[in-house]
Amino acid sequence: MADLKGKIAVVTGATRGIGEASARALDAAGARVVLTGRTVSDLDRVSADLANDPITIESDLSAAHAAQSLAEEVLSRVDGIDILVNNAGIPMRRTPHELTEEDFDRVFDINVKALLFLTLGLAPSMIARGGGSVINISSVASLRGPLGRVAYAGTKGAVDAMTRALAADWGADGIRVNAICPGLIATAIWEDNRRNIPGLIERMEEQIALKRWGYGDDVADVVLFFASDASRYVTGEVIAVDGGMARVGSAPRAKEQQ
Numbered sequence: 001m002a003d004l005k006g007k008i009a010v011v012t013g014a015t016r017g018i019g020e021a022s023a024r025a026l027d028a029a030g031a032r033v034v035l036t037g038r039t040v041s042d043l044d045r046v047s048a049d050l051a052n053d054p055i056t057i058e059s060d061l062s063a064a065h066a067a068q069s070l071a072e073e074v075l076s077r078v079d080g081i082d083i084l085v086n087n088a089g090i091p092m093r094r095t096p097h098e099l100t101e102e103d104f105d106r107v108f109d110i111n112v113k114a115l116l117f118l119t120l121g122l123a124p125s126m127i128a129r130g131g132g133s134v135i136n137i138s139s140v141a142s143l144r145g146p147l148g149r150v151a152y153a154g155t156k157g158a159v160d161a162m163t164r165a166l167a168a169d170w171g172a173d174g175i176r177v178n179a180i181c182p183g184l185i186a187t188a189i190w191e192d193n194r195r196n197i198p199g200l201i202e203r204m205e206e207q208i209a210l211k212r213w214g215y216g217d218d219v220a221d222v223v224l225f226f227a228s229d230a231s232r233y234v235t236g237e238v239i240a241v242d243g244g245m246a247r248v249g250s251a252p253r254a255k256e257q258q
Contacts, residue, residue, distance in 0.1 A: 002228035005030035013088035015042035017187030021216030022223045061114040071121025080125030087137040092152040111155035131174020140183040143246040167236030176235040183242025209244025
């Protein structure tokens with residue numbers, strides 16, 4: 001079990017899915033967690049279960065300069081941070097002929113610009129505390145060519161590239177920067193489709209080497225690895241947590257023994 005006692009962690013998009021699972025895992029490991037998100041009721045729901053004096057901050061990162069404002073609010077509530085989980089982001093499915101410049105700007109503003117400027121705003125406090133860990137939640141879309149997601153995939157490719165660049169910039173300051181590319185994770189984004197499209201679950205599973213969808217805890221365990229000293233000599237890495245979807249072939253499902 002990772003020991004994060006005395007550490008301060010910020011998790012964006014902490015009200016559901018991967019963000020919620022990550023906040024719970026970090027709290028269980030002893031960290032004090034600052035949860036941010038757009039929905040106060042969900043922030044309160046998650047924080048009510050946490051043990052280490054959590055802090056909640058309502059924040060909508062789609063607004064202009066919201067990332068800088070959030071960094072300032074965080075640092076007004078705590079002396080500095082040790083761990084940043086950049087999980088907030090939006091999905092976008094647009095075919096090339098559907099994509100508008102407004103669509104492009106919106107998804108890049110939230111998934112790339114806000115992520116970067118929140119990180120830049122909080123990094124000095126990490127340096128002052130002797131270093132830390134930045135964990136960017138990217139996507140399997142950055143590793144393969146998903147249909148109808150050219151702008152979204154572009155944002156996640158940018159996140160991966162920035163991860164490597166910031167790892168180079170801040171290595172001497174003791175800040176490690178890594179990214180996680182989740183695959184098919186059964187979060188709220190997929191809930192309606194999983195419930196209403198017959199055969200979707202099984203059809204998508206056939207693309208995955210491990211033959212199952214992932215869950216928030218599958219990603220949160222890797223967040224915990226990057227947050228802890230278990231990854232003390234790892235930086236600039238982009239790791240797929242996707243059951244083998246991006247880089248591994250998928251054999252037919254084994255037939256049940258008669």
